[in-house]
Amino acid sequence: MSLKKLCSLLLAITMLSAFVIGCSSTASKVGVDKPLRFGQLAEPETLDPRLATGQPEMQFLLQMYEGLTTYDANNNAVPAAAEKWDVSQDGLTYTFHIRKEAKWSNGDPITAEDFEYAWKTLLSPELGSRYAEMLFYVKNGEAYNSGKAKAEDVGVKAIDNNTLEVTLQEPTPYFPQLTACYSYFPVHKKTVEADPNWASDPKTMVTNGPFTLTNWVHNEKAEFVKNENYWDSSKVKSKKLEFAIVENNTTRVSLFENDQVDITLNPPPSEIERLIKEKEVTIEPLLATYYYDFNVNKAPFDNPKVRKAFTLAIDRDAIVSKVTRASQKPAAAFVPIGLPDMELGSDFRKAGGHFYKDNDIETAKKLLAEAGYPDGKGLPPITLLYNTHEGHKAIAEAIQEMWKKNLGVQVELENQEWKVFIKSRAAGDYQVARDGWTGDFPDPLTFLSLLTSNNGNNNSHWKNSQFDQLIKQAKSTSDLAARIKVMHDAEKLLMDEMPVMPIYYYTVDYMIKPNVKGLVHTVTDYIYFKEAYVE
Amino acid sequence: MLQYVSKRILSMVLVIYIVITATFLLMHSIPGGPFTTEKQLTPEVLRNINARYHLDDPLWKQYTDYMGNILRFDLGPSFKYQDRTVNNIIADGFPVSVQLGTFAVLLAVTVGISAGIFAALRHNRTLDYMIMSASTLGISIPSFILASFLIYFFAFKIKLFPAAMWNGFSYMILPGISLAALPMAVVARLTRSGMLEVLSQDFIRTARAKGVGKRAIVYRHALKNSLIPVVTYVGPMAAGILTGSFVVESIFNIPGLGRHFVTSIYNRDYTVILGITIFYSALIIIFNFLVDVAYVLLDPRISLEKKGDN
Numbered sequence: 001m002s003l004k005k006l007c008s009l010l011l012a013i014t015m016l017s018a019f020v021i022g023c024s025s026t027a028s029k030v031g032v033d034k035p036l037r038f039g040q041l042a043e044p045e046t047l048d049p050r051l052a053t054g055q056p057e058m059q060f061l062l063q064m065y066e067g068l069t070t071y072d073a074n075n076n077a078v079p080a081a082a083e084k085w086d087v088s089q090d091g092l093t094y095t096f097h098i099r100k101e102a103k104w105s106n107g108d109p110i111t112a113e114d115f116e117y118a119w120k121t122l123l124s125p126e127l128g129s130r131y132a133e134m135l136f137y138v139k140n141g142e143a144y145n146s147g148k149a150k151a152e153d154v155g156v157k158a159i160d161n162n163t164l165e166v167t168l169q170e171p172t173p174y175f176p177q178l179t180a181c182y183s184y185f186p187v188h189k190k191t192v193e194a195d196p197n198w199a200s201d202p203k204t205m206v207t208n209g210p211f212t213l214t215n216w217v218h219n220e221k222a223e224f225v226k227n228e229n230y231w232d233s234s235k236v237k238s239k240k241l242e243f244a245i246v247e248n249n250t251t252r253v254s255l256f257e258n259d260q261v262d263i264t265l266n267p268p269p270s271e272i273e274r275l276i277k278e279k280e281v282t283i284e285p286l287l288a289t290y291y292y293d294f295n296v297n298k299a300p301f302d303n304p305k306v307r308k309a310f311t312l313a314i315d316r317d318a319i320v321s322k323v324t325r326a327s328q329k330p331a332a333a334f335v336p337i338g339l340p341d342m343e344l345g346s347d348f349r350k351a352g353g354h355f356y357k358d359n360d361i362e363t364a365k366k367l368l369a370e371a372g373y374p375d376g377k378g379l380p381p382i383t384l385l386y387n388t389h390e391g392h393k394a395i396a397e398a399i400q401e402m403w404k405k406n407l408g409v410q411v412e413l414e415n416q417e418w419k420v421f422i423k424s425r426a427a428g429d430y431q432v433a434r435d436g437w438t439g440d441f442p443d444p445l446t447f448l449s450l451l452t453s454n455n456g457n458n459n460s461h462w463k464n465s466q467f468d469q470l471i472k473q474a475k476s477t478s479d480l481a482a483r484i485k486v487m488h489d490a491e492k493l494l495m496d497e498m499p500v501m502p503i504y505y506y507t508v509d510y511m512i513k514p515n516v517k518g519l520v521h522t523v524t525d526y527i528y529f530k531e532a533y534v535e
Numbered sequence: 536m537l538q539y540v541s542k543r544i545l546s547m548v549l550v551i552y553i554v555i556t557a558t559f560l561l562m563h564s565i566p567g568g569p570f571t572t573e574k575q576l577t578p579e580v581l582r583n584i585n586a587r588y589h590l591d592d593p594l595w596k597q598y599t600d601y602m603g604n605i606l607r608f609d610l611g612p613s614f615k616y617q618d619r620t621v622n623n624i625i626a627d628g629f630p631v632s633v634q635l636g637t638f639a640v641l642l643a644v645t646v647g648i649s650a651g652i653f654a655a656l657r658h659n660r661t662l663d664y665m666i667m668s669a670s671t672l673g674i675s676i677p678s679f680i681l682a683s684f685l686i687y688f689f690a691f692k693i694k695l696f697p698a699a700m701w702n703g704f705s706y707m708i709l710p711g712i713s714l715a716a717l718p719m720a721v722v723a724r725l726t727r728s729g730m731l732e733v734l735s736q737d738f739i740r741t742a743r744a745k746g747v748g749k750r751a752i753v754y755r756h757a758l759k760n761s762l763i764p765v766v767t768y769v770g771p772m773a774a775g776i777l778t779g780s781f782v783v784e785s786i787f788n789i790p791g792l793g794r795h796f797v798t799s800i801y802n803r804d805y806t807v808i809l810g811i812t813i814f815y816s817a818l819i820i821i822f823n824f825l826v827d828v829a830y831v832l833l834d835p836r837i838s839l840e841k842k843g844d845n
Contacts, residue, residue: 043616045615045616046616046617048617048618051617051618053574125586126583127583128584128587128588129580129583130580132580142579145579145583146579197618200618200623217627217790218619218624218627219628219790219794220700220701220789220790221700244788246699246788247785247788247794248785248786248788251698251785251786251787254690255700255788257691257698258690258697260697260698260699260700417801418567418801419566419803420565420566420567422571423566423567436573456575456576
């Protein structure tokens with residue numbers, strides 16, 4: 001046998017044995033071997049659920065942890081670590097029954113105390129959590145956080161290992177939706193107490209979700225494996241998740257098209273048209289609204305008629321179809337699409353309808369004349385403020401042009417760097433400013449409560465006691481029909497006064513390979529890989 | 536020599552001290568802070584956070600505390616990445632930037648110098664024109680355009696290299712070329728003009744007259760003398776490349792230090808801004824010092840003592 005032949009024979013044997021070994025390892029454990037690869041948007045700021053604040057952290061934490069409840073594909077809160085819960089008659093006390101079979105990744109049982117510990121430490125002034133406000137629904141949560149009450153006054157208590165009693169500040173009918181958010185996730189008390197740096201290294205993290213983190217290379221990648229101790233692990237299909245952490249949106253598209261990731265989102269706007277044509281992107285509604293604030297304390301926007309005239313005089317259809325071009329939906333109200341109304345399957349937005357006609361120049365002109373500025377005459381110089389960004393600039397320029405053409409108003413544009421901009425806007429140092437809001441939980445209140453008088457995010461500084469009253473009712477009424485009605489009334493009042501000018505409802509652009517199955521995502525941009533796998 | 540070195544070290548420390556102080560003051564004077572976010576924090580929450588990071592102390596106290604920590608080489612915690620310290624961030628990112636940077640510097644220097652020599656030896660002939668036009672392109676094409684072109688061609692069209700990420704040598708080629716293009720072009724030009732100048736000098740003519748071979752003239756006599764401007768350029772250039780490039784690291788998604796230079800300012804991550812500024816300036820200063828030492832080795836007419844007395 002010649003040397004060449006011998007070599008090829010050896011090679012064939014090696015390949016064959018590799019194949020056999022490969023097959024036998026698949027047979028040994030249930031699950032899909034092929035890793036699911038995700039193009040993550042940014043490096044998480046932390047993996048301690050109590051300190052997390054944003055989308056990048058959420059994407060990791062949703063796979064690693066599980067709250068008392070979780071979301072299903074229709075944005076409903078369903079049992080998770082808790083198998084069920086009871087609500088007291090007055091709606092103030094929730095009793096969660098934690099599953100006996102629920103375990104941490106190290107095999108320890110998950111106890112009510114882990115939840116009590118996590119929530120109380122999150123609220124403690126010493127931890128300095130940036131999202132403490134998310135737990136202010138719990139009785140004395142705010143008081144404890146601001147040093148006016150003690151830890152034992154906080155309304156969360158482990159009755160026994162499997163029973164968690166939560167007392168709320170006021171009845172909050174959507175509380176089970178909140179407990180699915182990452183701020184309400186448990187932490188493993190023993191681990192946290194033993195090592196203050198537990199959340200910086202996958203080796204010291206003890207978690208309770210469908211996957212455990214095994215490797216985290218900062219700003220580059222992360223790897224997860226299926227958590228065999230997870231109570232519902234029979235439903236978890238993929239054995240391995242691989243996240244590539246890619247901030248640059250063009251690079252994410254490159255990785256997707258070069259088959260280095262299976263799922264990613266938010267490609268650059270300039271690419272969307274092509275990607276839609278090549279069927280590489282699916283567009284889903286996102287619980288978010290893009291809008292402009294009017295500074296109601298400065299002339300001429302202290303006059304609701306002027307605010308309304310400016311709102312009506314823009315062509316949102318043209319903005320989404322010619323400027324942003326990513327299938328956003330023109331907004332004729334403040335609360336976006338995708339939230340349930342009275343019955344199952346109904347939509348709050350559809351029930352509430354539109355509050356104005358898009359591009360209604362005639363009415364706009366009339367309103368402006370009624371306000372004392374016929375054809376824009378007599379208006380003071382107006383400046384539109386936005387944060388420095390290509391996309392915001394394009395929209396601002398389009399709107400500037402529309403106001404000029406339709407109302408005869410000359411508007412100056414001004415841009416500021418992000419943090420400078422946020423400061424000016426919050427201080428009311430503007431006339432018209434860009435704004436946007438993404439809902440924290442699937443309930444219209446996540447939008448409507450934004451415009452209450454004392455809300456820190458009410459950038460228009462609009463104050464209306466009737467509106468505040470309606471929101472207060474919506475926060476505390478447990479009668480669903482009455483609640484929904486009050487929220488529709490509140491939105492109508494808001495749109496009559498128009499302190500904000502809705503422009504469009506955001507969408508999220510998913511890029512998903514056709515062989516990816518079982519992915520669950522919600523309108524709040526939560527993506528669950530629990531049952532997802534590559535076919 | 537010893538006197539010169541100690542003088543230099545003293546002045547280096549002084550420069551770093553000035554850099555720290557200036558950055559510290561500038562940083563605190565730009566509007567917005569690390570916790571200015573789209574979602575406004577309630578005043579109580581903000582107070583707790585400020586207390587956690589000692590941002591509620593008076594500025595002079597923050598400054599003296601920071602200086603004290605620096606003496607212990609502790610650059611403090613990151614405000615944005617809550618489980619990481621600035622030391623961690625530099626320890627994670629710098630080795631990656633160094634790997635990529637070393638590759639790019641070597642590429643720039645070897646290719647650049649050889650191209651410069653060839654161009655000089657073929658002065659005003661086709662090869663010279665070709666090399667000089669290529670170097671004009673290298674200087675004028677921005678790295679992000681070159682990077683996009685390389686990805687399009689080598690990753691999508693001929694599928695030779697990955698489009699992005701960081702997983703070994705094949706992942707280093709495209710970003711390495713993108714980083715090296717500009718310095719390579721500059722090095723080629725500097726070498727060429729240095730060579731041309733030296734080749735026309737009397738001592739080269741003398742060497743030729745003595746019958747020294749062409750090879751020896753180029754490598755032993757001309758090249759060594761023509762490299763002084765190149766070395767002057769390569770020092771700070773190497774420091775710049777080794778600490779990473781924002782554009783290239785972000786396009787190829789490389790977990791280096793470069794992107795933190797930009798993102799930390801955007802995030803107002805005070806400690807990271809300060810930490811990497813100090814780190815970068817220290818590197819630049821050290822590389823400049825090494826360049827000065829290299830001069831002596833290259834050209835006996837330059838003496839450090841004399842320079843130090845200036």
